[in-house]
Amino acid sequence: MSIEKMRYTATAPLTSGRDGRSTSSDLVLGVHLPMPHALGGAGDPGTHPALAVRVASSDGGWRASTVPRPGALARWQERRAKELLAANLSGRITLEELARSCELSVRHFTRAFRGSTGMSAHAWLLERRVDRAKDLLANSRHPLIDVALDCGFADQSHMTRVFQRTVGLTPKAWRRLHQRRVC
Known part of the structure; x- marks a missing residue:
């Protein structure tokens, strides 16, 4: 034309x-x-x-709105659940509170969260804790116990087990490889 x-x-x-x-x-x-x-x-x-x-x-650069997969959370529910989990790395939020905030039953929430993310809410929370630990390990000289507690792990041993299973290195070894010069 x-x-x-x-x-x-x-x-x-x-x-x-x-x-x-x-x-x-x-x-x-x-x-x-x-x-x-x-x-x-x-x-x-x-x-x-x-x-x-x-x-x-x-x-026109428009995108049709996507309908969530059957058995998955709606976008607003997934966003709300992730925000609540990320704000409570200590794990002080319960599944009941997460489900209530998404206006779902606990059973439906747990299945839908897994359908949306491919993992349980607890596994997603552990990944966020490990991400936070990586940031602290690379950008601070805090002792490992302080990093573990700041990230919501029960103790240093718990952080080391989860970190090594997720990353493939211990937190100390990961820190040596990624530590930035911090004065």
Whole structure:
């Protein structure tokens, strides 16, 4: 389509609905797309919704909202659960509180969290603790026991077991490899 034709199309009156009114997809796209007879248009001008979404998503930079997988948390529930877990690395938040904040039963929450993240809420929490430990190990000279307690581990031994299982190195060895110069 030429530039001039696109200018005309963008400024042309929008009357693509069957009753002569603009459709919502026309208002969004600013274009008139005739609906072919094969799509149920019966020769009447109109906009086919699937075609409008396709044009908007490929040309307009829009993305259709994704529906969560069956058995997974909705985006807002996943975000809320992760925020609560990250804010409570000590583990002082219970599954009941997480489930209640997502407006689900505990059983449904645990299955849906695993469906969304591929891991249990506890495993996700342990990964965040290890990430926090890595940050502290690389950027501070705090003793390992202090790092462990700051990250929500029960003690240094607990941090070492989880850290080594997750990272493949002990916290001390990881620190030696990644320590930045801290004065």
